[in-house]
Amino acid sequence: MSKKLKKGDMVVMHTCLEAKLNEGRVWKCADDEFNPTSPAVFLEGFSGHFAVEFLQKVDVPVIESEMDLYNEIQRLKQELRFSNKKNEQYLNEWKKAEIQANRQTEQLADVTIELKNLQRSLLMEAGK
Structure with missing residues (x-):
């Protein structure tokens, strides 16, 4: 990632076991990115820190209705499927x-x- 993650940033996991286990889940950074030699960040609801190389920052739009939320989840799932297909x-x-x-x-x-x-x-x- 070119820009460091900051507290409050929203991210998804990719290209790791946790990404498969948490497909479609958007995580919120609990603190700023740390450790310049091996960048990591703490995520809300995740035990321990997580390597930044397996995270992708996402822009999460303001959700005004359940339909907006459903559409956003479908969009993110599609992006993950595309990414997984490339990895395959x-x-x-x-x-x-x-x-x-x-x-x-x-x-x-x-x-x-x-x-x-x-x-x-x-x-x-x-x-x-």
Whole structure:
């Protein structure tokens, strides 16, 4: 986050286990952000402090009716679904890259074994 969180700011959690457990929940910062090396903040209703890197500040409009509240909740849920979909895409790309890396490692191991076998053969022939 570029700007530090302040007491009273409204935030949502993202890309962590707590975000999945609290999907759609808007939290209120109980105090200002602290700890410059590993920024964190206390949230109202959350036990302990929370890493700022997993928080996104949100602008919460003034809710005048239950319908406004319902619409705002639906909007936030949609944003979270979109964010989760993007994270799934990145995870899938990472899994593909990992599979390719594993295949390349296996191929390298096969080539190494072939080279060792050739080396043994050459040494055996040279020893005759």
